[in-house]
Amino acid sequence: MLDIRFIRQNPDAVRDALKKRGVEAALDEFMKMDEERRNLLFEAEKLKNLRNQESEEIARKKKAGEPVEDLILKMREVSQSIKEMDEKINSLEESLQRILLTIPNIPDDTVPVGKSDADNVEVRRWGTPRTFDFDFKAHWDIGEALDILDFNRAGKITGSRFAVYKGAGARLERALINFMLNLHVEKHGYTEIFPPFIVNRDSMTGTGQLPKFEEDAFKLYNNTDYFLIPTAEVPVTNLHREEILEKDSLPIYYVAYSGCFRAEAGSAGRDTRGLIRQHQFNKVELVKFSEPESSMDELEKLTRDAEEVLQILGLPYRVVALCTGDLGFSSAKTYDIEVWMPSYNRYVEISSCSNFKDYQARRAKIQYRPEKGAKPQFVHTLNGSGLAVGRTTAAILENFQQPDGSVVIPEALREYMGGMDKITKR
């Protein structure tokens, strides 16, 4: 959420930022309502001041035994006016809030301007995509041939866009989760969180999934207003919703494994095969809370932390800076890490690392005190996948497949696989 004062004072900057994103917002109407609200508020406050003073007067007179009937009658009318004005103010506030919640974040100055993912800028590459001297297969074919992935039965159990992992496949997924968590906890200094996979509406609003993207989320219908989390970002960022953090506690680094659930509305027909786009998938998520001054540095470090997973696994990847048109709703700056996926013959997103600056913090009211006794300020929040586990499994199957149909397990995962160095058909 943007600061309403910032919009008031810099409407052109906001308009410009939205244009770069390719988004329209009813700013003129917004400014008008804001002014009306403030005028009404001023009038209402004058009346409230009168009411407070006269109420004390009544108390004083009553105690002294003086008559108060006239005053009470007069105040009855004042109270009625206050009530009417408050109702108008409230309805204006609701409208303003509704608009405010649908205005995306302002892109950082360093974000390349562009319309779509075609305008994203490659920042760096690591590793070299392997050239195959045999007829390589897509991971869904590898998985089914090795009897470690079963999409058909998942369709029977639930429906499309679900997968069953079996045997070494299930173990590989679990190994990756543990490997990633251990790396981030032990080497990068993150604190592990195991969050609820179901959250309430306030949490979804705090991180920006709601109100605008409700159709993307799975909603629970048991007389509750609960949602399945689309990412651990939601529960973990909301850990500190409506809190004032100690300066000394910053930066805070959290890492969380969670299942993730996405309706994938609007992506019908895309990535219909394999593990790339599922309604349910596993992810290890990195979340940071930082002081404003250091959040850009923290974004660089967070991205490197995520990259290291791919480096240790030996998977080629590249990092791209998302352009203004491709930037997520709440993000001020995002790097996508894309892993080489032979079946796609291109790099495929496996992590998205973002600095939200104070946008989520303002929505979720996450503050800190810059100094003892100072006014609280909004922290900056960041997060990134470290990594999407299902896509990592897919990348391992494809990049490390052998001519005989087996798949070599990366060295670093073997201790998590009971020493297994290769998945073969059994």
Added chain:
RNA sequence: GGAGAGAUGGCCGAGAGGUUGAAGGCGCUCGCCUCGAAAGCGAGUGGGCGUAAAUCCGCCUCGUGAGUUCGAAUCUCACUCUCUCCGCCA
């Protein structure tokens, strides 16, 4: 699911319609004292909004939302959460 109790400032805890934004204590900050510390003494100490900012001032805020009233932390209703007992349960 049934029965009961509760939710007040960073924490503990009073308050039961009228200078109560809130006694008292703890904690914290600053000052005095001290070579220094402790103790003691004095002062201060939630958040939001009000065109930028400090001060002043005003409005709002005692779980959340509505209501009664000239006036609500105090009364009414709904909701949320916490605790205790019973039931059920991985």
